[in-house]
Amino acid sequence: MPPALARRLAGAASLATVLLAASALAGCAPQDAAAPGATAASGASTGAADCAKGALATHKAGTLTIGTDKPAYAPWFSDDAPANGKGFESAVAYAVAERLGYPKEKVSWTVSPFDKAFAPGAKDFDFDLNQVSINDDRKKAVDFSSGYYDVHQAVVALKGSKAASAKSLADLRGVKLGAQVGSTSLAAVTGQIRPSVQPAVFDSNDLAKTALKNGQIDALVLDLPTAFYVTGAEVTDAQVIGQLQNTGGSPEQFGLVLDKGSALTGCVTGAVDSLRADGTLAKLEKQWLSDAVSAPVLG
Structure with a gap:
């Protein structure tokens, strides 16, 4: 074989080896497994595989820990007892927990003062709800789910x-x-x-x-x-x-508060979105907040 031809064949073989190796590495690269619609309101989205019901990376293994302030006011809660499932936010919390695969007996509550829930620092809850409005300043310190209540x-x-x-x-x-x-x-x-x-x-x-x-x-x-x-x-x-009046382009909304960068943000947002889509949030609002009738707008 002429020396020039031998050199060309050797170069082609080397290139094929490189391309084959690159193809193998690409096949092993992590893929985006985000579930359709499971996009967090703030923070990264979470893949469907990470939202396995009842098996999330929670603060305490096997238990969903929910935070709120004390006293817990009506009509958001009832009798200052968040765990009783009464009041709009208590009912929402348990509805979200159920969608995440945590029945009532797998839910625990912890006290989290209102202004500390969205302050910087590690949290002792998986999510908190206590009439905390979603805004850009708070998003710098914590994650939020999508909104569960439109506020006036x-x-x-x-x-x-x-x-x-x-x-x-x-x-x-x-x-x-x-x-x-x-x-x-x-x-x-x-x-x-x-x-x-x-x-x-x-x-x-x-x-x-x-x-x-x-x-x-x-x-x-x-x-x-x-x-x-x-x-x-x-x-x-x-x-x-x-x-x-609402002075912004979008309504003020209450959102569930999560630790900044929480692995649960996408899962919790997906649960809230599903509750809104199937009418559950509207039913709970009618049940627990029906007394909040119209009031004149102060212009």
Whole structure:
């Protein structure tokens, strides 16, 4: 065989070997196994194989740990007992757990203060729900599921007070307003109402309601269902004077909170999405939040 031909044949054999090896490596490379529709609201999506029912990489093996604040307020919970399945958020939590393959006896609850649930740092829950609105600032520290409830903020005032006669945001700018620290209610006070009087900030809604009763504030800003519950059962000499308009392109939504980069984010989002798609969330909202009827919009 001529030397030049031998060299060409040897080079071709070497190239074939390289291409065969590259093909084998490509066959072994990890593939994207994300389940259709299982895209997280924040954080990475999780593959279907990672969402095996009842076998997730949970905080405690074999158990789904859910966090919420204490006290746990109605109408989101009932009797300050999240584990009883009563109240909108308790019912949602168990519905999500069921979709993930965890029956009620495989669910445990832990106390997680509202403003710490979405603070940076490791969590002692698999997910938390406590009327935590999804926003970009919070997404820097935690993951969120897709939204399970569309939120409107409302204003509560004592009957007969100056604030009780308010018909617009301008009417509220000269009154003393209050809201819970770190809440979207407080953001609505400062961002939408923009009062001329410094608003009062409280560590909990219980403290805020006490301040309203005692006349330390003229009005309190809360999410709409809580506002109706407060006026119907807790501060009965107060009334819901109206709700605030949604000023963004998308509605404010409550989401389930997860640790930043949690392996469960996609699975939990998939569960929430399925509950919305089949009408379960709407049924639970009608069952537990039916008292949150319409209120006039304060323009």
